[in-house]
Amino acid sequence: xxxxxxxxxxxxxxxxxxxxxxxxxxxxxxxxxxxxxxxxxxxxxxxxxxxxxxxxxxxxxxxxxxxxxxxxxxxxxxxxxxxxxxxxxxxxxxxxxxxxxxxxxxxxxxxxxxxxxxxxxxxxxxxxxxxxxxxxxxxxxxxxxxxxxxxxxxxxxxxxxxxxxxxxxxxxxxxxxxxxxx
Amino acid sequence: xxxxxxxxxxxxxxxxxxxxxxxxxxxxxxxxxxxxxxxxxxxxxxxxxxxxxxxxxxxxxxxxxxxxxxxxxxxxxxxxxxxxxxxxxxxxxxxxxxxxxxxxxxxxxxxxxxxxxxxxxxxxxxxxxxxxxxxxxxxxxxxxxxxxxxxxxxxxxxxxxxxxxxxxxxxxxxxxxxxxxxxxxxxxxxxxxxxxxxxxxxxxxxxxxxxxxxxxxxxxxxxxxxxxxxxxxxxxxxxxxxxxxxxxxxxxxxxxxxxxxxxxxxxxxxxxxxxxxxxxxxxxxxxxxxxxxxxxxxxxxxxxxxxxxxxxxxxxxxxxxxxxxxxxxxxxxxxxxxxxxxxxxxxxxxxxxxxxxxxxxxxxxxxxxxxxxxxxxxxxxxxxxxxxxxxxxxxxxxxxxxxxxxxxxxxxxxxxxxxxxxxxxxxxxxxxxxxxxxxxxxxxxxxxxxxxxxxxxxxxxxxxxxxxxx
Numbered sequence: 001x002x003x004x005x006x007x008x009x010x011x012x013x014x015x016x017x018x019x020x021x022x023x024x025x026x027x028x029x030x031x032x033x034x035x036x037x038x039x040x041x042x043x044x045x046x047x048x049x050x051x052x053x054x055x056x057x058x059x060x061x062x063x064x065x066x067x068x069x070x071x072x073x074x075x076x077x078x079x080x081x082x083x084x085x086x087x088x089x090x091x092x093x094x095x096x097x098x099x100x101x102x103x104x105x106x107x108x109x110x111x112x113x114x115x116x117x118x119x120x121x122x123x124x125x126x127x128x129x130x131x132x133x134x135x136x137x138x139x140x141x142x143x144x145x146x147x148x149x150x151x152x153x154x155x156x157x158x159x160x161x162x163x164x165x166x167x168x169x170x171x172x173x174x175x176x177x178x179x180x181x182x
Numbered sequence: 183x184x185x186x187x188x189x190x191x192x193x194x195x196x197x198x199x200x201x202x203x204x205x206x207x208x209x210x211x212x213x214x215x216x217x218x219x220x221x222x223x224x225x226x227x228x229x230x231x232x233x234x235x236x237x238x239x240x241x242x243x244x245x246x247x248x249x250x251x252x253x254x255x256x257x258x259x260x261x262x263x264x265x266x267x268x269x270x271x272x273x274x275x276x277x278x279x280x281x282x283x284x285x286x287x288x289x290x291x292x293x294x295x296x297x298x299x300x301x302x303x304x305x306x307x308x309x310x311x312x313x314x315x316x317x318x319x320x321x322x323x324x325x326x327x328x329x330x331x332x333x334x335x336x337x338x339x340x341x342x343x344x345x346x347x348x349x350x351x352x353x354x355x356x357x358x359x360x361x362x363x364x365x366x367x368x369x370x371x372x373x374x375x376x377x378x379x380x381x382x383x384x385x386x387x388x389x390x391x392x393x394x395x396x397x398x399x400x401x402x403x404x405x406x407x408x409x410x411x412x413x414x415x416x417x418x419x420x421x422x423x424x425x426x427x428x429x430x431x432x433x434x435x436x437x438x439x440x441x442x443x444x445x446x447x448x449x450x451x452x453x454x455x456x457x458x459x460x461x462x463x464x465x466x467x468x469x470x471x472x473x474x475x476x477x478x479x480x481x482x483x484x485x486x487x488x489x490x491x492x493x494x495x496x497x498x499x500x501x502x503x504x505x506x507x508x509x510x511x512x513x514x515x516x517x518x519x520x521x522x523x524x525x526x527x528x529x530x531x532x533x534x535x536x537x538x539x540x541x542x543x544x545x546x547x548x549x550x551x552x553x554x555x556x557x558x559x560x561x562x563x564x565x566x567x568x569x570x571x572x573x574x575x576x577x578x579x580x581x582x583x584x585x586x587x588x589x590x591x592x593x594x595x596x597x598x599x600x601x602x603x604x605x606x607x608x609x610x611x612x613x614x615x616x617x618x619x620x621x622x623x624x625x626x627x628x629x630x631x632x633x634x635x636x637x638x639x640x641x642x643x644x645x646x647x648x649x650x651x652x
Binding site: 069070074084 | 279408553554564565567
């Protein structure tokens with residue numbers, strides 16, 4: 001391929017991934033949670049560490065709590081995520097009853113890695129920024145801003161999220177609870 | 183409300199009728215007095231020794247509304263200081279944790295020595311820029327060190343402190359509640375203090391008065407109905423099964439005494455747990471979906487039987503140590519503080535606990551269960567914050583304020599608890615412990631002198647038993 005074709009391929013892939021994220025945001029904001037679960041691989045890892053204030057130089061080691069080891073906001077797989085959806089659907093999960101109004105804005109999408117995983121399956125590492133707005137009941141409003149690093153896996157019916165690390169830019173959580181998906 | 187009113191804590195708490203005025207959950211005046219009367223005098227939980235294992239490690243915590251530094255000196259001794267420079271008030275430490283021999287204020291660089299090297303006492307003022315040139319060698323550095331707590335104790339690894347010189351020693355403050363705190367802090371095999379903190383403290387702000395958390399955990403089993411949605415989706419310890427699944431024991435099995443609400447009226451603490459017993463109940467598997475964890479607990483069970491022999495033991499499900507330390511004693515095992523952040527806001531801090539020497543796989547399974555159950559993202563506890571949030575806001579109105587909350591459940595049915603120091607108990611679902619908590623709260627609010635709070639023996643217990651229905 002010549003340079004121009006390579007560039008066009010990259011653009012098409014970029015567009016494809018952005019469209020995937022917009023679709024994902026649409027499902028979440030439309031409260032089509034079960035369809036959203038279908039965008040996650042069965043072995044998905046979903047991790048949101050705690051963030052700490054540490055001395056310059058110690059960020060690498062200590063700023064974020066460690067996946068699979070420390071306390072976190074979320075460190076789970078599809079089973080628990082599915083239970084979260086089922087809980088909302090009981091209609092008596094008071095933290096989301098009545099439902100919050102939630103909007104996901106996804107931006108700064110950067111494809112950072114392009115690899116072939118186990119069994120010849122294609123995987124991408126994609127970083128993005130998010131702003132998630134939640135408003136519930138009367139005047140309760142939370143704004144969550146941060147970064148996601150995803151492992152996207154190509155499947156027969158499109159891209160799926162195989163891993164998601166969510167960095168929320170808050171140390172003390174400013175919301176009373178975390179009932180939204182990121 | 184006048185200032186005279188605010189000094190009558192007992193005016194707001196009527197345990198004869200079992201009613202409490204809503205003002206104590208929303209009033210700024212009462213809140214301001216609480217900071218001084220309650221948080222200025224009680225023993226408060228600060229952290230755990232496993233958070234600062236090495237010399238000069240520090241962890242920044244809170245006592246009431248204020249920031250404190252918990253640190254370990256060269257010799258391993260633990261200190262707690264108010265996190266504010268004596269010169270112009272700047273926080274001397276804005277990290278959550280780390281390692282430092284000296285805390286240097288960012289504003290004018292006054293520096294304080296953890297050990298007190300070159301400064302006389304631990305936390306002493308060691309360095310003042312241009313000391314000779316502009317202070318003319320006259321500033322008495324020995325008088326301007328970081329403010330230390332009045333008393334500090336390491337209780338089985340948990341660190342507690344108070345600002346009140348007149349506070350009784352911690353064991354006296356705990357009273358009979360000690361056996362239940364032990365059940366949380368000890369190793370599951372019965373060895374004293376064998377637990378450690380999982381790295382990372384969850385901290386979050388909730389638009390609710392701090393006492394909603396404290397009273398929920400001291401003995402509100404009644405609210406289990408609010409958590410029905412989580413039980414419908416089954417997040418049990420092993421990944422499935424009901425969170426509240428009854429423990430099934432075979433016919434003729436050795437059983438523990440049934441869960442009860444156990445309260446300590448003289449001190450203001452309370453717990454939902456088993457009354458003391460002297461024989462270990464038969465083992466019941468709870469982690470059948472995760473064989474390695476099941477194996478661990480079976481092993482621990484036998485060790486516990488051997489270690490404890492026929493000595494006294496209890497189990498603690500949830501409890502509160504007055505004023506703002508609560509715990510989950512079984513699963514998800516944790517300590518948490520309800521920090522006051524204004525009358526209508528609190529900041530919750532949550533420390534998760536595991537047996538320090540448990541295998542990594544066991545710690546991992548437990549940690550995952552804790553996180554899906556508890557904290558702001560926990561399927562169970564999300565709903566608690568919703569309740570406390572809107573209970574607070576709906577209590578702030580003029581009209582709402584005329585109607586007190588009802589704490590009449592089980593009033594008059596308390597009995598003297600066998601085998602515990604100065605305790606009462608009733609069946610598990612009751613508001614006995616909430617009444618005990620608020621009676622103690624009212625005493626703290628009323629007492630002009632901290633010493634009045636700790637007579638050789640107060641009459642709270644006798645008062646409850648005297649009101650017992652025949």
